[in-house]
Amino acid sequence: MEKLSKYFLSIFVLFLAFSCAxxxxxxxxxxxxxxxxxxxxxxxxxxxxxxGSPKSMTRIEEAIAIDPDNCxxxxxxxxxxxxxxxxxKWKIEIDKxxxxxxxxxxxxxxxxxxxxxxxxxKAIADFDASDTLTPNFTDAPQGHSVDYWRxxxxxxxxxxxxxxSYFDKYLTQITEESGEDWAEPTAFLYRGIAYYEKRNFxxxxxxxxxxxxxxxxxxxxxxxxxxxxLKEKEDCETARQLLAEAETDFANGYYNNRHYVETLYQIYPxxxxxxxxxxxxxxxxxxxxx
Amino acid sequence: xxxxxxxxxxxxxIAALVIGFLVIAFIGFSGYVYYNFYGKFKADESRxxxxxxxxxxxxxxxxxxxELCGDRTIYKTHHGAPFDAYQNxxxxxxxxxxxxxxNEGYTDSGYVNFRFxxxxxxxxxxxxxxxxxxxYEEVSHTKQMVAQLxxxxxxxxHWAIYTADKMPKNYYHYVSYKIENGEIIEIxx
Numbered sequence: 001m002e003k004l005s006k007y008f009l010s011i012f013v014l015f016l017a018f019s020c021a022x023x024x025x026x027x028x029x030x031x032x033x034x035x036x037x038x039x040x041x042x043x044x045x046x047x048x049x050x051x052g053s054p055k056s057m058t059r060i061e062e063a064i065a066i067d068p069d070n071c072x073x074x075x076x077x078x079x080x081x082x083x084x085x086x087x088x089k090w091k092i093e094i095d096k097x098x099x100x101x102x103x104x105x106x107x108x109x110x111x112x113x114x115x116x117x118x119x120x121x122k123a124i125a126d127f128d129a130s131d132t133l134t135p136n137f138t139d140a141p142q143g144h145s146v147d148y149w150r151x152x153x154x155x156x157x158x159x160x161x162x163x164x165s166y167f168d169k170y171l172t173q174i175t176e177e178s179g180e181d182w183a184e185p186t187a188f189l190y191r192g193i194a195y196y197e198k199r200n201f202x203x204x205x206x207x208x209x210x211x212x213x214x215x216x217x218x219x220x221x222x223x224x225x226x227x228x229x230l231k232e233k234e235d236c237e238t239a240r241q242l243l244a245e246a247e248t249d250f251a252n253g254y255y256n257n258r259h260y261v262e263t264l265y266q267i268y269p270x271x272x273x274x275x276x277x278x279x280x281x282x283x284x285x286x287x288x289x290x
Numbered sequence: 291x292x293x294x295x296x297x298x299x300x301x302x303x304i305a306a307l308v309i310g311f312l313v314i315a316f317i318g319f320s321g322y323v324y325y326n327f328y329g330k331f332k333a334d335e336s337r338x339x340x341x342x343x344x345x346x347x348x349x350x351x352x353x354x355x356x357e358l359c360g361d362r363t364i365y366k367t368h369h370g371a372p373f374d375a376y377q378n379x380x381x382x383x384x385x386x387x388x389x390x391x392x393n394e395g396y397t398d399s400g401y402v403n404f405r406f407x408x409x410x411x412x413x414x415x416x417x418x419x420x421x422x423x424x425x426y427e428e429v430s431h432t433k434q435m436v437a438q439l440x441x442x443x444x445x446x447x448h449w450a451i452y453t454a455d456k457m458p459k460n461y462y463h464y465v466s467y468k469i470e471n472g473e474i475i476e477i478x479x
Contacts, residue, residue, distance in 0.1 A: 049331060051368065052342030053333075053342075054334070057337070081342060083368065084342060085405050085420070086342070086343065087420065116478065116479065117468070262478070266380075266381075
């Protein structure tokens with residue numbers, strides 16, 4: 001038994017020795033290519049660490065120290081501040097990312113301005129800059145064309161003409177390149193809202209129908225806005241039916257929303273209650289079946 | 291009988307060795323995984339003593355009105371609780387804020403952010419305030435305006451109880467007021 005204990009102790013010590021071993025690296029001795037590769041390894045190797053944790057932030061800083069041109073790492077330094085409501089610190093870090101690689105990170109900063117700060121003018125300025133930075137190429141920060149984002153930003157500014165024109169541009173391009181079914185359905189929702197705000201109900205209805213078509217007839221927003229328009233057209237019964245369906249879709253989670261922030265023109269149950277009351281009190285008593 | 295007794299001893303010894311080896315192998319493997327996944331990453335504690343967004347409960351404003359519950363664990367530190375924090379929903383909060391807030395001649399523009407904790411009873415406290423101008427530079431906005439916004443935001447009636455695993459929890463949240471000439475034009479996130 002005594003021997004056995006010695007074996008275990010030896011194995012344990014060996015294990016500890018391996019665990020604590022650490023490779024020392026002299027970054028200055030590395031070539032530019034080697035630094036780039038190592039920086040990526042340090043950055044990517046810690047991508048699983050909790051965002052904004054001391055270990056994660058330290059590994060990002062280390063990646064930048066190895067290769068200051070690792071603009072992905074420079075940008076990543078800003079993200080936790082963005083999500084946690086610390087714009088003073090976010091701005092400093094995101095500006096460094098834009099300085100590092102404007103073509104990639106300026107339109108992305110525009111996306112941040114748009115959604116996290118509702119700073120439509122600054123967002124548009126960044127989206128517009130991407131036209132010059134990457135001529136003949138439509139950037140797509142966070143997966144959507146800058147034209148789509150501009151459509152939303154101008155809607156936020158209540159410049160409905162420009163909003164519609166950017167959604168037109170986005171939808172035309174994506175339809176020509178891949179087909180309309182590849183378009184983000186909320187482009188129809190938001191263009192429809194822009195038409196609705198302009199009281200161009202016919203065009204708005206076309207867009208809400210498209211939204212419903214591509215969402216397999218499940219969209220509280222599409223049905224709610226159609227109900228609003230039908231109320232205006234005094235088709236009260238259809239408006240009521242649509243509103244009831246909108247409430248069901250909403251309850252089942254089929255409504256426009258975003259992960260970290262309230263979306264533009266977010267609908268709430270209060271909207272349904274208000275419209276319901278208006279339909280009861282204001283909508284002419286025709287086409288009704290109580 | 292003697293031979294049988296010897297065999298038992300040997301069997302127990304081998305079994306102990308095997309079990310011991312397996313235990314050490316398991317510990318070794320777990321240690322290896324832990325080290326590679328987490329342990330080998332260093333934290334620069336002088337630059338990052340806490341996670342980004344950590345609120346120092348000792349220095350935060352309104353830190354003595356309520357107590358954090360349980361083991362004081364704070365949920366929702368990743369990005370706040372935009373879908374769970376508001377009593378009823380955010381529309382209710384927004385409408386209430388607009389009804390309560392009065393622009394008493396303020397001309398400030400920019401943002402006022404309140405980062406805070408809500409305890410398991412839905413009581414807010416431990417506030418930190420960030421004030422920036424329209425270029426996102428830190429500034430001091432009109433004191434009375436910020437105080438009014440703090441009073442509104444710290445009203446417990448706005449905040450919901452967040453539950454996880456059927457237990458009420460402490461959580462982090464932030465509210466950002468976008469101000470133009472003293473008027474609230476957006477409430478974020």
